[in-house]
Amino acid sequence: MAAGSLAAVDLLPFDDYVRSLNRKRMSAGVLLRDGDRRVLLIQPSYKPHWDIPGGAVDAEEAPWTTAVRELREELGIVRTLGPPLVIDHIRSDPRMPEGIAFIFDGGLIDQADVDALDLTDPEILSVDLVPVDQVATKVKPSLARRLSVAWSVVATGNLALCNDGERITL
Template sequence: MDLLPFDEYVRSLDRKRMSAGVLFRDSDDRVLLVEPSYKSHWEIPGGAVDAGEAPWAAARREVREELGFDRAVGRPLVIDHVPDDGHMPEGLAFIFDGGFITAAEVAALDLTDPEIISAGLFHLETTAAKLKTTLALRLAAAVEASRTGGLLLCDNGNPSIRG
């Protein structure tokens, strides 16, 4: 077997896209969702991880950009392997714990990011039509992890390893 020169080997390594989101919940176990202006389904606060940026830094940056407040993100709840779907390439999606948020805090959000139309607190059981199926699965896993103190590793939203 011939080995590639190191620089050529490094250039040949696969690149994966990454996204980072934050799970905020209220005392009624509702989750904070945002309505993007550029797609039909709702999301949690978050977005793409930029080149050279750590996922937890991206999560904090996205919350600041989308919701207008800056607070440290908590522990990771979910790491999800998302396969290539023909539209988007393979990637990893992280969800971090944002802690609790109140309805008053959500009502007071100053949504100035043109990417976000609105935000609200919702029970996961009633949001199926608002979310992509994989995000609904990933969010259910994140809520479970926030309750149990664990970390869930998922494949396309389906928990495969509980840590």
């Protein structure tokens, strides 16, 4: 491009440019597991599938802050989380815009801890430790794929990138 030809290009004013940027929804969940190859799932009151503790990232909130907050709000669990295990790009569908989903390592939990949970959040009907090989029967297929990837990297603490729950390599 020749010097001075940049002026010939129609550039948006900065505020218009910012308004034109794509917005993505974000969610953050927590993988809690026990020593018997089971994953903690929650039964929400507002949707048909089970889920992991977590939820939508609020405005001006970091995903890791969301994960800690949701764990406390949903289950009354206060703990330091481990590293992120999965970052998943989720394509849009007719009902939802595209998004980014994070899964953080919540560490180990045992049956006694689960039995002692005092579920006070009306959004949560029940919790269960579900064998890894049965998780896909309770959760949405995209979450089942994402959890399978999270489970495969939890021992190493590595971060996996996914597209709709399918692990990718860069």
